[in-house]
Amino acid sequence: MFEQKHEMLRKLAKEFAEKELEPIAGDAEKNGCYPPELWQKAAQYGFGGITIPKEYGGAGGDYKSLAIVVEEFCKKDAAASSLLMSNSLSGAPYLYYGTEEQKQKYLKPMVLGEKIGSFALTEPGAGSDSAATQTTCLWDEEQGCYILNGRKCFITMGPICDHAVVFAKSDLTATGTRGISAFIVEASWDGFSRGKTEEKMGMHASVTSDLIFNNVKVPKENLLGEEGKGFKIAMGILDAGRVTVAAQGLGIAAGCLDLAIAYSKERVQFGKPICKLQDVAFKLADMATEVQATRLLVYDAADRLDRHESVTMKAAMAKYKAGEVCNSVAYKALQIHGGYGYMQDYAIERMTRAARLVSIYEGTSEIQKLVISGNLLK
Numbered sequence: 001m002f003e004q005k006h007e008m009l010r011k012l013a014k015e016f017a018e019k020e021l022e023p024i025a026g027d028a029e030k031n032g033c034y035p036p037e038l039w040q041k042a043a044q045y046g047f048g049g050i051t052i053p054k055e056y057g058g059a060g061g062d063y064k065s066l067a068i069v070v071e072e073f074c075k076k077d078a079a080a081s082s083l084l085m086s087n088s089l090s091g092a093p094y095l096y097y098g099t100e101e102q103k104q105k106y107l108k109p110m111v112l113g114e115k116i117g118s119f120a121l122t123e124p125g126a127g128s129d130s131a132a133t134q135t136t137c138l139w140d141e142e143q144g145c146y147i148l149n150g151r152k153c154f155i156t157m158g159p160i161c162d163h164a165v166v167f168a169k170s171d172l173t174a175t176g177t178r179g180i181s182a183f184i185v186e187a188s189w190d191g192f193s194r195g196k197t198e199e200k201m202g203m204h205a206s207v208t209s210d211l212i213f214n215n216v217k218v219p220k221e222n223l224l225g226e227e228g229k230g231f232k233i234a235m236g237i238l239d240a241g242r243v244t245v246a247a248q249g250l251g252i253a254a255g256c257l258d259l260a261i262a263y264s265k266e267r268v269q270f271g272k273p274i275c276k277l278q279d280v281a282f283k284l285a286d287m288a289t290e291v292q293a294t295r296l297l298v299y300d301a302a303d304r305l306d307r308h309e310s311v312t313m314k315a316a317m318a319k320y321k322a323g324e325v326c327n328s329v330a331y332k333a334l335q336i337h338g339g340y341g342y343m344q345d346y347a348i349e350r351m352t353r354a355a356r357l358v359s360i361y362e363g364t365s366e367i368q369k370l371v372i373s374g375n376l377l378k
């Protein structure tokens with residue numbers, strides 16, 4: 001499945017994660033952010049545009065390449081994978097549905113690490129049921145623009161984004177998913193504001209906040225795709241998004257396994273390293289087997305995406321499995337660390353808190369099971 005270019009990319013991503021991320025991940029978690037220079041550094045390595053075509057500053061690579069980089073980053077710190085968002089949630093809507101002008105104006109600067117984008121779908125009353133959106137963006141004939149009103153919540157990069165792709169009702173007479181459109185909204189515009197930076201359980205360096213819109217004027221050229229087709233845009237990038245989050249879960253699980261193996265070889269109790277205790281060794285065997293099962297699901301789904309196959313069910317399986325496995329592997333890895341694992345000085349504590357998110361965002365595990373069973377029973 002992998003070519004030489006993939007192996008080279010893995011080596012590069014591993015090197016970046018070990019040299020640039022691992023030494024500062026603990027501090028970034030405490031400070032609630034990575035230094036801004038890291039965005040530029042990641043962009044210089046080409047990580048901002050792995051799957052983005054060359055004309056927009058990217059490398060034009062495939063989804064296997066993206067999954068490889070996400071996995072390697074997350075082995076050291078899952079929050080740092082927000083640096084890669086221009087490849088997925090914040091970049092894909094532009095890439096697949098944007099006009100040439102929109103791609104040049106918004107996508108390229110993101111890929112080059114000059115601007116930060118975000119993807120604003122979720123609302124207080126519209127989480128799993130994202131069609132229940134109440135934000136409105138209605139055409140105003142007199143002013144010759146759309147007027148955006150509403151509130152989005154839990155938006156990754158919300159506190160620092162330069163622009164957002166916002167999903168809103170543009171036709172109040174249409175029901176359900178119809179009547180929702182996607183708009184590109186700049187943070188500097190009048191009426192745009194942000195909620196407080198959320199104090200999350202984990203992934204502190206991947207910042208999150210509400211985005212609030214109070215009579216924001218959105219020009220016609222900032223409509224993304226066709227009017228009324230916003231939900232299709234959100235769903236259209238979901239399969240690739242889920243494979244990317246699954247790769248996050250894989251990376252967290254693999255990173256936790258690495259930490260547990262290393263610690264179990266060092267820690268001596270009852271006169272020998274604890275890895276010589278069969279219960280510990282068997283835990284490691286179970287963890288490694290689950291990580292490998294997840295890895296096969298993730299890369300199979302990525303490979304199918306690259307071959308333009310329909311992967312909705314496979315992507316949901318990969319996301320579901322990865323979300324659950326990273327939590328169970330993190331739990332066991334922390335157990336192997338004993339009391340030290342509960343201390344913030346040890347990376348396993350941060351990794352365990354990060355794992356908890358993977359089974360929740362971009363569709364909870366329950367929503368993945370709805371997708372899988374729906375496909376089985378259709």
Ligand SMILES: Cc1cc2nc3c(=O)[nH]c(=O)nc-3n(C[C@H](O)[C@H](O)[C@H](O)COP(=O)(O)OP(=O)(O)OC[C@H]3O[C@@H](n4cnc5c(N)ncnc54)[C@H](O)[C@@H]3O)c2cc1C
Pocket residue numbers: 119120121122126127128129153154155156157200208357360361362363364365366367370
């Ligand atoms: C840190 C973080 C970052 C995020 N980043 C973004 C972002 O950048 N952009 C964005 O748009 N969103 C983002 N989200 C939102 C995220 O995608 C939602 O939180 C998620 O989809 C779940 O929605 P909810 O929180 O409203 O939970 P709810 O939908 O209220 O779900 C609550 C519970 O009910 C269950 N449930 C709901 N419906 C069903 C059903 N039909 N069948 C079975 N069980 C069901 C769920 O599985 C869950 O267990 C982020 C969330 C977090 C926590």
